[in-house]
Amino acid sequence: MTKRLCYISRNYQTIENSGNKAKTDNEHTLRELNAHNLGLPTTYYDSKIITFFFDLAGIIKMMFTIKNGDIIVLQYPVKKYFSFICNYAHLHNAKVIALIxxxxxxRRKKLTIKQEISRLMHADHVIASNKMMATWLKDHGYNKSLGSLGLFDYKSISTSKEHVYENNDYSLVYAGALAIRKNAFLLKMQDMIKGYNLNIYGNRNGLPGLEDSNCIHVHDFMKSEDFIANVKGDFGFVWDGDSLDTCTGSFGEYLRWNSPHKVSFYLRAGLPIIVWKEAAVAPIIKSEGIGIGISNIAELNDILQSITLEDMQKMRENVSRVSKDLSNGVFFNKAVSDGMEKLKKE
Incomplete structure (x- = not known):
């Protein structure tokens, strides 16, 4: 019996949302793998009401299109339907791979850890965002088949510019939705930057007190394709919280376990990464040679000055290699293939 690889598409309210962008990219990869959509075609309506009914209709269609032995890839969380889909799949001798x-x-504390693990145990194989998250799941009671993604893929039409370095006068790039609870550290950076520039892309109104200076330049929000093709800077900066000494708050702590979509976004724009050393993606960035980890932001004053042009050129070459993998869906493809192999052995 040939096992079909399947998924259930849904309505996505906005593609500019990083979570939706990652999910639609993964659906694109699944289609490239000839996966069968058990639900309705993908739609992009803004209405929450339409989203609810389209997603529900997709689940209902799945109940009539599922076949014995199917392997269904679900992108977790799936709102209210995750456990139902898993249980219904098992009734039809089908299996579920869940990508977290x-x-x-x-981060949001919407579930207790016990509730979350119990929910994930309905799947037959779970793909954690990275190895740190996989370890966390095992430590908290998840004991079924488990794999990890590493980085979220990022498909884009645009490509980054070639860059030739003539000196080590480097600049950082920080992009995202600006808010006090997430990016207050940027306000404190205004008084301690030495020897480099910081380009911020986002709505400055979200961070009152953020001002342009000799070393900080605030740019308007830029659509992702435009950013990838035109961003000005040398490193993509990944940091959250209100402290210069460590990543803090719910967003900062979450970096210990998740793989920020922003990392993949920066890499597609040709930017090596500067990230908190304790972030879950820091080991990947180090092993791939695509950036550096720091313990605190004050270190940047010396670290950036110490990076040679040869170091920078090598990092850019590695970024180019990994960026192509991200655009081709390599990380997700491998994680799904590994999950299918594990399920076949079982």
Whole structure:
């Protein structure tokens, strides 16, 4: 019996949302793998009401299109339907692979850890965002088949510019939705930057007190394709919280376990990464040679001055290699293939 690889598409309210962008990219990869959509065609309506009914209709269609032995890839969380889909699949001798985008028990605290693990145990194989998250799941009671993604893929039409370095006068790039609870550290950086520039892309109104200076330049929000093709800077900066000494708050702590979509976004724009040393993606960035980890932001004053042009050129070459993998869906493809192999052995 040939096992079909399947998924259930849904309505996505906006593609500019990083979570939706990651999910639609993964659906694109699944189609490239000839996966069968058990639900309705993908739609992009803004209405929450339409989203509810389209997603529900997709689940109902799945009940009539599922076949014995199917392997269904679900992108977790799936709102109210995750456990139902898993249980219904098992009734039809089908199996479920769940890719984790977000854990409600970590950042938003919408579930207790026990509730989240219990929910995930309905799947037959779970793909954690990275190895650190996989370890966390095992430590908290998840004991079924488990794999990890590493980085979220990022498909884009645009490509980054070639860059030739003539000196080590480097600049950082920080992009995202600006808010006090997430990016207050940027306000404190205004008084301590030495020897480099910081380009911020986002709505400055979200961070009152953020001002342009000799070393800080605030740019308007830029659409992702435009950013990838035109961003000015040398490193993509990944940091959250209100402290210069460590990543803090719910967003900062979450970096210990998740793989920020922003990392993949920066890499597609040709930017090596500067990230908190304790972030879950820091080991990947180090092993791939695509950036550096720091313990605190004050270190940047010396670290950036010490990076040679040869170091920078090598990092850019590694970024180019990994960026192509991200655009081709390599990380997700491998994680799904590994999950299918594990399920076949079982």
């Amino acid at each position: 985008h977000d854990l409600g028990s970590m």
